[in-house]
Amino acid sequence: MINKQLKLILVSTPIGYIGSGRGGGVELTIISLIKGLILLGHKITLVAPKGSKVPFESENLEIKLIDGIDQPSWQHQKKTDPVLIPSNSVLPRLWEVVIDLAISKESDAVINFAYDWLPLWLTKIQKIKIFHLISMGAESFVMKEIISQIAQLFPLQLAFHTKRQSEDYCLNIDPIIVGNGFDMENYLFNDNQNGPLGWAGRIAPEKGLEDAVKVANNLDEKLLVWGLIEDKEYASKVENNVKKDIIEWKGFLPTNKFQEQLGECRAFINTPKWNEAYGNVIVEAMACGVPVIGYDLGGPGELIQDGLNGFLVEPNDIKAMIKAIKSVSIIKRRNCRDWVEQNASNKVFAQRVENWIKKGLNKNFRTDL
Numbered sequence: 001m002i003n004k005q006l007k008l009i010l011v012s013t014p015i016g017y018i019g020s021g022r023g024g025g026v027e028l029t030i031i032s033l034i035k036g037l038i039l040l041g042h043k044i045t046l047v048a049p050k051g052s053k054v055p056f057e058s059e060n061l062e063i064k065l066i067d068g069i070d071q072p073s074w075q076h077q078k079k080t081d082p083v084l085i086p087s088n089s090v091l092p093r094l095w096e097v098v099i100d101l102a103i104s105k106e107s108d109a110v111i112n113f114a115y116d117w118l119p120l121w122l123t124k125i126q127k128i129k130i131f132h133l134i135s136m137g138a139e140s141f142v143m144k145e146i147i148s149q150i151a152q153l154f155p156l157q158l159a160f161h162t163k164r165q166s167e168d169y170c171l172n173i174d175p176i177i178v179g180n181g182f183d184m185e186n187y188l189f190n191d192n193q194n195g196p197l198g199w200a201g202r203i204a205p206e207k208g209l210e211d212a213v214k215v216a217n218n219l220d221e222k223l224l225v226w227g228l229i230e231d232k233e234y235a236s237k238v239e240n241n242v243k244k245d246i247i248e249w250k251g252f253l254p255t256n257k258f259q260e261q262l263g264e265c266r267a268f269i270n271t272p273k274w275n276e277a278y279g280n281v282i283v284e285a286m287a288c289g290v291p292v293i294g295y296d297l298g299g300p301g302e303l304i305q306d307g308l309n310g311f312l313v314e315p316n317d318i319k320a321m322i323k324a325i326k327s328v329s330i331i332k333r334r335n336c337r338d339w340v341e342q343n344a345s346n347k348v349f350a351q352r353v354e355n356w357i358k359k360g361l362n363k364n365f366r367t368d369l
């Protein structure tokens, strides 16, 4: 098994095609991982909603695009909501293709990136080895229940981005933590210490843009904001609560443009209101050399090394955030980039994922049959 080339099927999120922004951080995670796994010599089939784009080609990459209606995202449903599958949903169609491919290609493993009930449940009834990289905290009871069941039956087939995220679930082994990975070639180091303040993420309540805006308002500075406006009503409410011109909306940009503008910032603000599973934008800012001031909540608390690549402050503590921003010049921008290279490049990420899959394939891990 040590140097064996693995035949892997990667299944993307059914919430939006890769490149739409609707799939959040999962879109970038999957692209970075494909590149990293190919560099390690593995053969990849990507199964993703129609419209998905991968910005490189390889003889070791095959892409299957599937048409259908997007799944609604769990983070905008109530915790008690049941599983919902719309008519003509892309989700079951993705999995019909995946199962056929896994059998016909004799693939070694399937890696699922969808935070959805169906693929988790399929793990119980299918002979193919389905691994799940869980991309959110426990945002719904029915999801928490199925993830906890899989954790009992196939503990080695689940991995999480961060330890804090995994703590939302009932697990019976130490969680497998794989972090995340970024293609360092896509992010240029920028040493400019005098730029503006920046914030990025989906514009939705769980991301807490209102706090970052209050910070900028208090400092009487502009806040550059990148990201997909998921909730228009929320966006206007945030904007109407501060002085005019505090927010400079930059839109949802492709990575090359996003990183170029991000790198100009002197500090990046991260203000989640939920148990953020990871926080891609934090690491992307650091990859450009930008220190991050963030709430010590969920993933950000494991990514921000206080005093090295940014500062951690108590969640919702706007005063502490303002104070931290005032001392951001203490942080060496080069340290931010170095931390990402050492801990979150797509190479180290792919290596961690490879170790996880090999560990899972080596064991007969179904515990109840």
Ligand code: UDP
Binding pocket: 023, 024, 025, 026, 028, 029, 200, 201, 202, 226, 227, 228, 251, 252, 253, 254, 255, 258, 278, 279, 280, 281, 282, 284
């Ligand atoms: N993003 C982007 N262009 C933008 C702003 C954001 O491509 O202008 C991407 C960013 O690269 C990141 C994702 O949006 O991968 C947001 O992911 P994150 O993990 O921060 O949060 P999520 O949306 O998954 O909760």
